[in-house]
Amino acid sequence: MHQFTSRRLTAAFVLSFLLVLSIPSHSNDNAINAIGFKSVQPSLNEDLVRQAPNLNRAVLDKAIAAMTCAVNHGIDQASRLAIIDFSLPSSEPRLWIFDLDSRSLILEELVAHGRNSGDNVASKFSNVEGSHKSSIGLFRASESYIGRHGYSLRMDGLEPGINDRARERAIVIHGADYVNNQWIKQHGRIGRSHGCPAVSRDVADQVVDILKDGQFVFSYYPDDKWLASSPYLNCQPERVATIVAPLKNSGS
Secondary structure, three states, X not given: OHHHHHHHHHHHHHHHHHHHHHOOHHHHHHHHHHOOOOOOOOOHHHHHHHHOOOOOHHHHXXXXXXXHHHHHOOXXXXXXXXXXXXXXXXXXXXXEEEEOOOOEEEEEEOOOOEOOOEOXXXXXXXXXXXXXXXXXXXXXXXXXXXXXXXXXXXXXXXXXXXOOOOOOOOOEEOEEOXXXXXXXXXXXXXXXXXXXXXXXXXXXXXXXXXXXXXXXXXXEOOOHHXXXXXXXXXXXXXXXXXXXXXXXXXXX
């Protein structure tokens, strides 16, 4: 009798186990989630900061916030984002370019600032022609061209009074012989431009091809006035719409 009861219990256990296996997988997922193992999709910010640990998280957050505001209020989505942190010295890599679709880091490079923005560290910025200073804020990379510096990339500044004269100032991305580690060894910093974010000749063509035709470029410096007034960092829909309208009409 005892042996018969054991067999019945064993059969009941096997049947119960088979019933559990027959439950659809999504039900099992629900059960797992219910006990605290729910899978959470990481944010874009979290994914990108893991890819670029040397990039200040606060700067990354501002770049993504500015880009998101622009896209949410009329500017076409992009698949690349370049971030320049001008609070860092020019002797350190301070340009990061991300692929937003794969959430991966493409490049981390040296980048120059304008000769009148500072020596190794930039601290002065301008939107004025002939100032030979860099500009900060959100830009849209535009068309590539062959110019005096070779294969280069024009940019349109998206922030009135801050960088919107970038095109007429010929603020472009181009390669330069003075952006490399050898120059740093000799001078303690890389060379300086007339305001352009110049990069190493070794990567210039790649940078232009990655960013041309509408990708975002965000140049950062902790300028209190800009941080308080930027229509993108503070996401002011009406101001952004006013800025975007002529760009849409011109096809930029």
